Amino acid sequence: MAWIALEGMRFHAYHGVYDAEKALGTEYLVDVYVKAGIAKAAATDQVDQTVNYEVIFRICQMEMEQPRHLIETVLAGIIARMKHQFASLQAIRVRVRKLHPPLGGRVEQAWVEEDADFVASCPRCKKKHICYGDQTCWCKEANLHPATKETLIRQFGTTCLCESCVKLYAG
Ligand SMILES: [Zn+2]
Ligand SMILES: [Zn+2]
Known part of the structure; x- marks a missing residue:
């Protein structure tokens, strides 16, 4: 870096x-x-x-x-x-x-x-990734079902998951 x-x-x-x-x-x-x-x-x-x-x-x-x-x-x-x-x-x-x-x-x-x-730690796998922590973050465009989103927020809070973890839930 x-x-x-x-x-x-x-x-x-x-x-x-x-x-x-x-x-x-x-x-x-x-x-x-x-x-x-x-x-x-x-x-x-x-x-x-x-x-x-x-x-x-x-x-x-x-x-x-x-x-x-x-x-x-x-x-x-x-x-x-x-x-x-x-x-x-x-x-x-x-x-x-x-x-x-x-x-x-x-x-x-x-x-x-x-x-x-913008370096954050993924709450699921703990890997470091880039997250803007606001509405402009790349993860807001991830194709997640609203019900899946709710489950993720319940489980991990509002902190973004990394790209590979988001892919596991995206449909
Ligand atoms: Zn992750
Ligand atoms: Zn994010």
């Missing part, structure tokens, strides 16, 4: 609640750290097997171009897109830094950081 990072992606964006920020925009730096399984990519030397820098950059660019009131919303948008794009994502950390925020004095930067860990 390895961390892959893109640091200091610079954008001029129009986030914020103040009129000046919305009209003139502010300079931002975005840092993304991604933990993913890269064994297959290293063995094959193929870029499509790993988390691709260009895709990370484009995801950040798309979210930065969308003006938001809060940096927190920008962070959530980047994380949601990254999860959707890279199925091998084990953990992610995203930091958005606003340079020289207009606070009436000299301030270098203000930043907000969010991190999320």
